[in-house]
Amino acid sequence: MPAPRPLMPLWAALIVAIAGGLIYDLGFPGVSWWPLAFVGIAMALLSLIGRSAWAALLVGFAFGMAFYLQQVSWTALYLGPVPWLALSVLESAFVAGGAVLIALAYRWVPRASDARWVRLIVLPALVAGLWCLREAVVGSFPYGGFPWGRAALSQSESPFADVVSWAGSTGLGFVMVFLVAAIIEWVRARGWHDLRTAIPVVAVALIAMLVPQWQTTDAGTLRVASVQGNGPAGYFDEREQGDVLLAQLEATEPVLDEPGIDVLLWPEGGSDIDPLRSDRVAGVFDRLSDEIDAPVLLNTVTVEGDDEASAQYFNTSMLWRSGEGAVATYDKRHPVPFGEYIPDRDFWYSLAPDLIGLVQRGYTPGTNPPVFDLGDATTGLAICFDVIYDDLIWEGVDDGAQVFMFQTNNADFLGTDENEQQLAIARLRAIETGRSVVNISTVGTSQVIDPAGRTIDSLPAYEQGAMVTDVALRDGRTPAVVLGGAVPLLVVGGAALGLIAAGVLARRRNRSNG
Numbered sequence: 001m002p003a004p005r006p007l008m009p010l011w012a013a014l015i016v017a018i019a020g021g022l023i024y025d026l027g028f029p030g031v032s033w034w035p036l037a038f039v040g041i042a043m044a045l046l047s048l049i050g051r052s053a054w055a056a057l058l059v060g061f062a063f064g065m066a067f068y069l070q071q072v073s074w075t076a077l078y079l080g081p082v083p084w085l086a087l088s089v090l091e092s093a094f095v096a097g098g099a100v101l102i103a104l105a106y107r108w109v110p111r112a113s114d115a116r117w118v119r120l121i122v123l124p125a126l127v128a129g130l131w132c133l134r135e136a137v138v139g140s141f142p143y144g145g146f147p148w149g150r151a152a153l154s155q156s157e158s159p160f161a162d163v164v165s166w167a168g169s170t171g172l173g174f175v176m177v178f179l180v181a182a183i184i185e186w187v188r189a190r191g192w193h194d195l196r197t198a199i200p201v202v203a204v205a206l207i208a209m210l211v212p213q214w215q216t217t218d219a220g221t222l223r224v225a226s227v228q229g230n231g232p233a234g235y236f237d238e239r240e241q242g243d244v245l246l247a248q249l250e251a252t253e254p255v256l257d258e259p260g261i262d263v264l265l266w267p268e269g270g271s272d273i274d275p276l277r278s279d280r281v282a283g284v285f286d287r288l289s290d291e292i293d294a295p296v297l298l299n300t301v302t303v304e305g306d307d308e309a310s311a312q313y314f315n316t317s318m319l320w321r322s323g324e325g326a327v328a329t330y331d332k333r334h335p336v337p338f339g340e341y342i343p344d345r346d347f348w349y350s351l352a353p354d355l356i357g358l359v360q361r362g363y364t365p366g367t368n369p370p371v372f373d374l375g376d377a378t379t380g381l382a383i384c385f386d387v388i389y390d391d392l393i394w395e396g397v398d399d400g401a402q403v404f405m406f407q408t409n410n411a412d413f414l415g416t417d418e419n420e421q422q423l424a425i426a427r428l429r430a431i432e433t434g435r436s437v438v439n440i441s442t443v444g445t446s447q448v449i450d451p452a453g454r455t456i457d458s459l460p461a462y463e464q465g466a467m468v469t470d471v472a473l474r475d476g477r478t479p480a481v482v483l484g485g486a487v488p489l490l491v492v493g494g495a496a497l498g499l500i501a502a503g504v505l506a507r508r509r510n511r512s513n514g
Contacts (some may be wrong), residue, residue: 004049004106004107004110005050006055007047007248008046008047008048013051013055014062015045016047016074017043017044017059017060017066018065018066020041020043020044020063021066021068021070022040022070023039023340024039024044024063025040025042025067025070025071027040027154027420028084028149028154028424029156029423030421032154032157034155034157034160035158036459038176038179039350040067041151042180042183044060045102045177045181046184047063047128048060048099048102048103049103049106049184050106050107051103052426053228055185056096059099059339060092060096060099060102061099063092063099064093064095064096065088065089065092067149068087068090068149072084072087072148073149073417074414074418076418077412079119083338087146094134094137094138098131098134101130101499102127105127105130105502106123108499109122109506111505111509111510112501112503112509119189120186120189120200120201121200122498123183124177124184126177126502127181128174128178129492129495130311132170132174133491133492133494134486134494135147136488139388143343144337147388150170150173151173151176152169152172152173152428153424153428155428156424156427157424157453158173159176162213162258162431163208165213165432165478166472167479167480167483167487168484169432169490170470170491171487173206174491175204177199179205179208185204212451213434215304215372216433216434216451216477216478217348217474217475218472218474219377219402219474220263220377221470222262222374222376222377222403222473223260223468223470223471224262224263224265224467225242225255225258225261225263225264225466225467226264226265226439226467226469227248227251227252227267227290227465228251228441228443228444228463228465229251229270230444230463230464231442231443231464232411233261233272234246234445237411239272242272242273243272245270245271245505247464248266248271248316249284250464252266252288252466254466255438255468261293261294262377262466263296263297263374263379264288264295265407266298266440267408267446268299268384268407268408268441268442269299269301269407270298270300271298271300271440272300272301274300274302275300275318276325281382281458283434285298285320286323287322287323289320289322289356290323295319295320295374295375295404296319296320296321297318297374298318298320299315299383300318301314303307313362314331314332314365315332315363316329316331317329317330317331317407326405328372328373330368330383332363333366334385335364335385336385337410340362340363342362354427370382370392370395370401371387377473379404379405380393380397380399380403380405381396381407381434382406383406383407383408384408384422386406387406387408387426388425390484390488391485393432393433394485397433397477398477398481401435402473402475403435403436403437403472403474404433404435404436405437405440406440407440408422408440408441409442410444411442411443414443414462419441426447426451427453427455430452430453432451432480432481434476435451435474435479436451436472436474437449438469438471440464444460444461445458445461446458446467448467448469448471450472451472456469457469
């Protein structure tokens with residue numbers, strides 16, 4: 001079988017790719033029309049079939065820009081267009097590189113073999129794997145990566161969501177792209193002349209839609225009081241020291257008389273004064289813990305070292321017990337590059353001194369385990385963007401987490417889709433791990449999500465309030481957690497080796513035919 005010709009001229013492919021990127025984003029929160037994610041993927045693939053490497057690079061970049069300019073538009077809210085454009089261009093460059101690999105798969109696989117099953121199964125699987133390979137690179141490079149906008153994120157409320165309990169976000173992304181690529185090949189091969197050729201794609205679709213979530217084991221309940229103070233927690237908010245703490249205390253007061261609270265949960269940055277460095281604030285948390293007869297799980301900025309030049313700053317969650325102080329701490333494992341620290345500061349300062357100068361303090365990544373022993377249960381932790389990194393969540397379950405508590409501060413993204421996108425990730429984490437998730441924000445949206453991914457309690461965004469919720473505890477590990485990094489390794493490694501093999505076989509076959 002000869003390599004396919006382009007399905008459309010380059011100018012038309014660019015239009016389709018741009019439209020595809022725009023439609024792809026509509027499948028994600030906050031529009032959340034999840035079927036449109038499949039449509040966007042289809043348009044991206046159709047624009048790449050038969051393209052040369054350079055043309056694929058251009059088409060892929062166009063798709064990436066159309067998608068990311070919408071997906072991460074919230075980065076421009078306070079800092080203007082430069083960070084937004086820089087991030088979009090960087091991520092789109094990776095999309096363009098992945099597009100080249102997919103275009104090569106469309107060129108080499110038909111040359112390597114003209115067997116029907118290769119076209120209908122192997123080629124779509126290779127294309128899906130290469131899509132996931134690109135997502136894996138984006139999620140790990142540079143500076144730890146930015147695994148935001150993965151295909152799976154669009155499916156947090158779709159019939160496909162339960163797949164993540166079996167194969168994680170990489171597995172769900174692979175299934176999504178495989179289905180789209182397989183349908184495209186079935187149509188191109190005029191599969192309706194032999195309906196048996198539709199069996200593989202129909203079988204995968206039915207299994208993915210109907211497979212039940214892996215069930216973890218009931219381990220009782222935990223009564224959690226979670227507080228959204230709606231204080232002036234934004235980077236550029238006008239405030240005096242202690243204003244955020246006071247807002248949190250005000251929002252907490254109504255729940256202090258609630259019976260049977262097992263833990264009081266505050267969001268990221270809920271205390272803008274470190275109780276380890278202030279006896280007065282330490283006394284505040286002693287009082288809270290004493291009044292509810294339970295620990296307080298709070299978050300603040302901590303400092304190691306008294307010399308300003310050499311001091312290390314941490315975004316720290318701590319478990320506070322009356323009379324004992326901080327009995328456990330967890331430092332944010334993944335500070336946000338260019339938000340919470342500046343990598344290669346001298347280089348970037350020379351390019352954008354005004355923007356880089358805004359970030360005066362850099363957070364050091366933590367190394368302590370992401371779990372706290374609450375006494376009645378063990379909770380897993382993630383601070384804001386920590387939640388997008390698979391390995392941290394898997395580590396929490398492996399360390400005994402029976403529930404997850406995610407602390408975040410969305411105050412810098414008021415009125416954007418960022419909080420809904422992050423909430424969708426939290427919902428997928430609940431399904432993936434079979435654990436309840438309490439996602440508490442300074443300003444919202446805050447929700448309690450059960451192990452099936454359903455919202456059971458919530459607070460409106462940008463309003464002060466508190467929830468007292470009986471949260472289900474779970475033991476046991478899902479296949480997604482047991483397999484952990486094996487799924488990404490298998491998918492990404494298999495795709496890379498598969499593309500190399502297709503290239504070698506295509507070249508050999510071309511020589512033998514020549």
